[in-house]
Amino acid sequence: MEEVIRFIQDFTAQEYEVMIQIRTEPDTRLVEKNLDALNQFFQGLHSGLNVSSSRTLEERDTVQKQLQPRVLFQIEQYAHPILGTIYRIYLSSPFYGSRSYFTNFYIANTEKGLKIISRYNICNNCHGQGSQAGSLCNECHGFGWNWRGGQQLQSLGTLVAVRHFEHPADR
Ligand SMILES: [Zn+2]
Helix, strand or coil, X not given: CHHHHHHHHHHHHHHHHHXXXXXXXXXXXXXXXXXXXXXXXXXXXXXXXCXXXXXXXXXXXXXXXXXXXXXXXXXXXXXXXXXXEXXXXXXXXXXXXXXXXXXXXXXXXXXXXXXXXXXXXXXXCCCCCCEECCEECCCCCCCXXXXXXXXXXXXXXXXXXXXXXXCCCCC
16 A cells, blocks of 8 residues: 555656646647656556647746645555456545545556556546436446546446545535
8 A cells, every 4th residue: 555655645746747848848748758757657548748849938936836736535455366466546636626536547467567447537427426316327327437448347346445545625
């Protein structure tokens, strides 16, 4: 658990810095290098960030105020029948002021160490509840989260441990 906490803290710090650099750093090669390092946190999917060749640079002060390192709410550890130990990470969005669940990353111990193997975002239709007005949500089919890259997980296995960090503002 301690290793995965460090991993996700390193990830959120790196993602924040790269998101700022994409909009502010004139040295494109440096930005690409740091984006590549960010993508190394993933296996089978990417950060979703890109460096446009025609980007317009902005002031760092301005950009910093629009972004934040994602807030870490909770980590759940599961014993998955095929993947072994997997971790479900509850994070906010990287946009300033976000204090509610936005992304779930699933992390597994791969041959190359800990990697984010899939991304789900909270279902906007049912706000993660899985149901609406008493019937199953037809967007997420009751899961509350929608797949957004990497491995699709049908079941998570047995819940082994839960660690709470920040509390989401809307729950
Ligand atoms: Zn839904």
